[in-house]
Amino acid sequence: DVKVTQSSRYLVKRTGEKVFLECVQDMDHENMFWYRQDPGLGLRLIYFSYDVKMKEKGDIPEGYSVSREKKERFSLILESASTNQTSMYLCASSLLGTGWTEAFFGQGTRLTVV
Amino acid sequence: QKEVEQNSGPLSVPEGAIASLNCTYSDRVSQSFFWYRQYSGKSPELIMSIYSNGDKEDGRFTAQLNKASQYVSLLIRDSQPSDSATYLCAVSDNNAGNMLTFGGGTRLMVKP
Numbered sequence: 150d151v152k153v154t155q156s157s158r159y160l161v162k163r164t165g166e167k168v169f170l171e172c173v174q175d176m177d178h179e180n181m182f183w184y185r186q187d188p189g190l191g192l193r194l195i196y197f198s199y200d201v202k203m204k205e206k207g208d209i210p211e212g213y214s215v216s217r218e219k220k221e222r223f224s225l226i227l228e229s230a231s232t233n234q235t236s237m238y239l240c241a242s243s244l245l246g247t248g249w250t251e252a253f254f255g256q257g258t259r260l261t262v263v
Numbered sequence: 264q265k266e267v268e269q270n271s272g273p274l275s276v277p278e279g280a281i282a283s284l285n286c287t288y289s290d291r292v293s294q295s296f297f298w299y300r301q302y303s304g305k306s307p308e309l310i311m312s313i314y315s316n317g318d319k320e321d322g323r324f325t326a327q328l329n330k331a332s333q334y335v336s337l338l339i340r341d342s343q344p345s346d347s348a349t350y351l352c353a354v355s356d357n358n359a360g361n362m363l364t365f366g367g368g369t370r371l372m373v374k375p
Contacts, residue, residue, distance in 0.1 A: 189367060252309070252363055
């Protein structure tokens with residue numbers, strides 16, 4: 150079974166802190182994604198990566214950066230956390246192909262910025 | 264910007280009835296369409312995918328796609344209380360990265 154693991158289930162951080170959210174997948178997937186999910190807004194793509202050291206902005210990249218130094222690991226960085234970044238963060242991975250392939254999600258990290 | 268629209272609900276149906284969930288999308292180049300189920304506090308899980316016009320059936324689930332109308336739906340037959348969840352519609356244009364764009368989700372409540 151594909152496993153996508155996020156480092157924390159719950160996090161509480163202070164405004165202005167630098168926050169790292171880690172995601173690891175064990176199925177050798179090329180694609181990795183970071184979404185945030187907010188009530189009424191659904192899942193919104195922050196960043197995605199289709200190869201090591203490659204990154205593409207999604208719909209809402211402001212205030213975030215990412216790092217992909219190894220194929221299995223994709224990190225989301227909040228450079229200076231703000232209260233409006235309080236949200237559920239979901240990491241996902243999928244194979245890169247000519248057609249679509251299923252995206253598998255991690256368990257989510259609920260981040261609260263106080 | 265691509266948009267995927269769903270009625271947020273809640274959609275309430277009695278146990279044993281057919282639940283019908285609808286989704287419209289704005290980008291005509293969208294090629295792949297998906298339904299994810301998300302239980303409260305859990306991450307989304309894929310339940311159906313559809314790529315060509317028409318119906319696709321899998322057990323109690325049927326996905327319907329009409330590309331001309333930019334419309335995709337999910338029917339759940341013989342609805343069970345365990346089907347109560349939020350259903351997310353997602354579309355992809357199959358470009359590099361296979362990026363998925365999600366709708367806001369429809370909350371389904373199946374009452375015993």
